[in-house]
Amino acid sequence: MSKEKPNNSKKISLAEVAKAAGVSKMTASRVLRNQGGFSDSTRDRVMAEVERLGYLPNRMATAFAAGESSPFVGVSIPDLRNEAFSQILEGIDHKLGTFGHQTVLGLTRNLPEEEEKWIEKILSWQPAGMILTGRVHSPKAISMLKHAAIPVVEMWDLNSSPMDMCVGLNHFDCGYHVGRFLIEKGYRRLGYVGTDHGVANAAQSRLEGFQKAVADGGGDVRHHLCLNDIPGFYPGYYGTEQLLNAQRGIEAIFFQNDNMAVGGYEFCESHALQIPQDIGIVGWGDLPVLSVFRKKMTTVKVRHVRLGQLAAEKLLSTLHGSAVQPVSDIGYLTVPGATT
Amino acid sequence: MSKEKPNNSKKISLAEVAKAAGVSKMTASRVLRNQGGFSDSTRDRVMAEVERLGYLPNRMATAFAAGESSPFVGVSIPDLRNEAFSQILEGIDHKLGTFGHQTVLGLTRNLPEEEEKWIEKILSWQPAGMILTGRVHSPKAISMLKHAAIPVVEMWDLNSSPMDMCVGLNHFDCGYHVGRFLIEKGYRRLGYVGTDHGVANAAQSRLEGFQKAVADGGGDVRHHLCLNDIPGFYPGYYGTEQLLNAQRGIEAIFFQNDNMAVGGYEFCESHALQIPQDIGIVGWGDLPVLSVFRKKMTTVKVRHVRLGQLAAEKLLSTLHGSAVQPVSDIGYLTVPGATT
């Protein structure tokens, strides 16, 4: 494809098809859109040329002329190695695809400035809408989206006053809920292990909620944040080591997600700490790893695929002119396991 | 954004900016592209209006006028819940994004007819290139891609005579290699557990290679394929149950991937089968789950992210006119563990 092939390699335009069929562009256009106003014999001649020349309509020209937007929907996601986001994206793309729209992916690594550049590029291609992760966006990004006048869904982190629409869960409340859960179980000296990318994100909100609940319950939180690491097994393992070395007597640890929690679990067990007798472990997200983990982990369940679907549904409804509830709380469910 | 806002919600065109600044479209265009041929005061007036009106260039119009293609690259992936593909996509998108291109995702579920429809849609938007999973595509899809005259990379499954370019590994050889490995370990009565979606795919090739190697080595393969299931923990668990119920005396099982292998492992262990003494287990893909699994699993390592990057690199090089090796074998590495 990249080089000239024996067959015609240049793009075929409607005019060429029309000329080959001996009709005007307009007639060929009518045939292709089956819009009526042509005889059977004309249709056959045009279609034969379409087939022979391998004509493919240029939707860019159509959309441009009509001042339409493209069927593309920009979807910005921090990172696909985080299974939560893979699942969300799966939900979004499946729903969008069913309704003839296309996902244009942007892995913006939770960096507002990267997101801003990406948004500018996407907007210049007249997308039908945008789905963004999180509630933090650069002022210029917000201004551009406002001017673009397209539906925007902010997902993941619940935002009671979104730019336009929002689906997610309240991570602060969720963290608070976990803190409250542990306090009620009698834990007081608590730890948190996560990662830090220097940006305000959902995990940060969970930590803040967690700290608040523990403080309210008369407890105390020590945390360790691994810098610039993806929240996986090894950061969980070493983060736990750092935390426990720095601070003795921690009774339970809340992890940024289940993958980190599993790493932390392994560290504890390999250092003769009994779970949950010596130390409690709480993960987050109900990630796939838990289905194969040997102990039932205390975690927080979030319907990631559904979240993605709902984000896409809000967008599609708006595009089709239906009234839409601007904010939806997807909720979460704390699932007590055998690690607390 | 979805409704009329107090500020101007209609799209601003260059002509409007020009008019507001008291110059012609052409002058405004020159200013925006900083192409020279205007005075400082004119530039300031134009830029002030750009700012005030929130003008964003319409790249669709530019590309259309110039007969250019879009910066979009169609990427068709079967399924994102399969971590291998998440990782590949991560590699592709990161590389494409670095060079100003955008990933347009298509989750085509390994179905050539879905892929065909998706390809047609994408092609009508003049993409810069295409990256497809696998070597099986519908005849119409192949014909359309040929006519489109854009670079196409088939990835995942190595294809010595690709449409255009290819990056992947030889799954048949890989399956053969695993079969040979088990034969040399002394195993003869072998099993395979995977999923079946009624289409020829890479996993199918691995099974065939595996069967060939085992037959060549004087052994015997029984397989069980779970219908229309994603290759995860539970299909692995129940697939193993089905296989072992149907056939006694199986000495080792090769699984479609590590997630299924972990499920199979759990089934065996919960039914008093010692691993590897009573039964051997081999996974595939070196998936994230293995980093947290309690036993070192025998598996096959594949550099998924690198595979995705390489696919994107081939495409980008072709677009920039560099000579490119049309086919690259990313290879694989069998990693013996404690389960064989």
Place this chain on the structure above:
DNA sequence: AACCGTTGCGTTACCCGTAACGTGGATTTA
């Protein structure tokens, strides 16, 4: 036979941005 509607097509204009070319005034050169 004059009138009317319908059918089957062609012509024109437009969408937005840019390449190519044209132009008028100021400045420099011979």
Place this chain on the structure above:
DNA sequence: TAAATCCACGTTACGGGTAACGCAACGGTT
């Protein structure tokens, strides 16, 4: 002082497809 040059900007045309409109030929009505 006339001619050449240059600068800053305007005008025209184009690309692929479609809306709007025009029009000739034909069949049916009165």
